[in-house]
Each structure stands twice: as structure tokens, then as C-alpha cells.
Amino acid sequence: MSDLQTLPCPTCADETTFEQPTCIDGHTEDGGACPEWACTGCGTALVIGGVPVPQREVWHRAA
Incomplete structure (x- = not known):
């Protein structure tokens, strides 16, 4: 464990x-x-912060 920060906890209220x-x-x-x-x-x-969102890949089937 490294960094500490005070934040509002939704469970502890x-x-x-x-x-x-x-x-x-x-x-x-x-x-x-x-x-x-x-x-x-x-x-x-x-x-907390930006999390990359996976992009949908479109596959085309060759005829």
C-alpha cells in the first residue's frame, strides 16, 4: 500500500x-x-479518474 487520501466513503457515510x-x-x-x-x-x-473504455471492434466476414 502506498498513498493515503481522505475521501467520502459511501458505505461508512x-x-x-x-x-x-x-x-x-x-x-x-x-x-x-x-x-x-x-x-x-x-x-x-x-x-477515481479517467479509466479507458474499451472500444467495440467491428468484424466483417469475407464472402
Whole structure:
């Protein structure tokens, strides 16, 4: 666990400390920040910031 931040937790219904777990999804491989944060009180996870949205691929079948 690395960074700490105070955020409103929807489960605790209060401002609580959130920590950023070690990123295992590759968000930090290009030097970016991981968007995942976990409440230190209850474990609720939040995703903060821009998360890439997968684009639909269109495949055409050759006749």
C-alpha cells in the first residue's frame, strides 16, 4: 500500500482514509496513476479518474 487520501466513503457515510493498493492491472506501467482506492475502514473500493473504455471492434466476414 502506498498513498493515503481522505475521501467520502459511501458505505461508512463519512470522510475516511483511503489507501491506494499496489496496482496489479498495469495502470502504472506507463507512469500514470492507478485509479483504484480502498477505504481503510470498511474496504469499499472507489475508482477515481479517467479509466479507458474499451472500444467495440467491428468484424466483417469475407464472402
